Amino acid sequence: MSDNNENKFNKVKYDNDYIKNNYDQVRFTVKKGKKEELKAHCSKFGYKSLNDFINKAVNEKIERDLEEM
Numbered sequence: 001m002s003d004n005n006e007n008k009f010n011k012v013k014y015d016n017d018y019i020k021n022n023y024d025q026v027r028f029t030v031k032k033g034k035k036e037e038l039k040a041h042c043s044k045f046g047y048k049s050l051n052d053f054i055n056k057a058v059n060e061k062i063e064r065d066l067e068e069m
Helices: 011-022 034-044 050-068
Strands: none
Touching: 034 050
């Protein structure tokens, strides 16, 4: 009996499709070495991920900007 790959659940495709349909992606660039520095900071302060840290930082900045209006 051979495996039929067409009928197998493809988690990677499912995850990618979910992200594509439910999220916007924003790409930004940092100097060489900064990414590792950011990852270390996130780890040290208990952020779930670099993405988690960036989202919280952006939301915090938006809140402060709106308070200044």
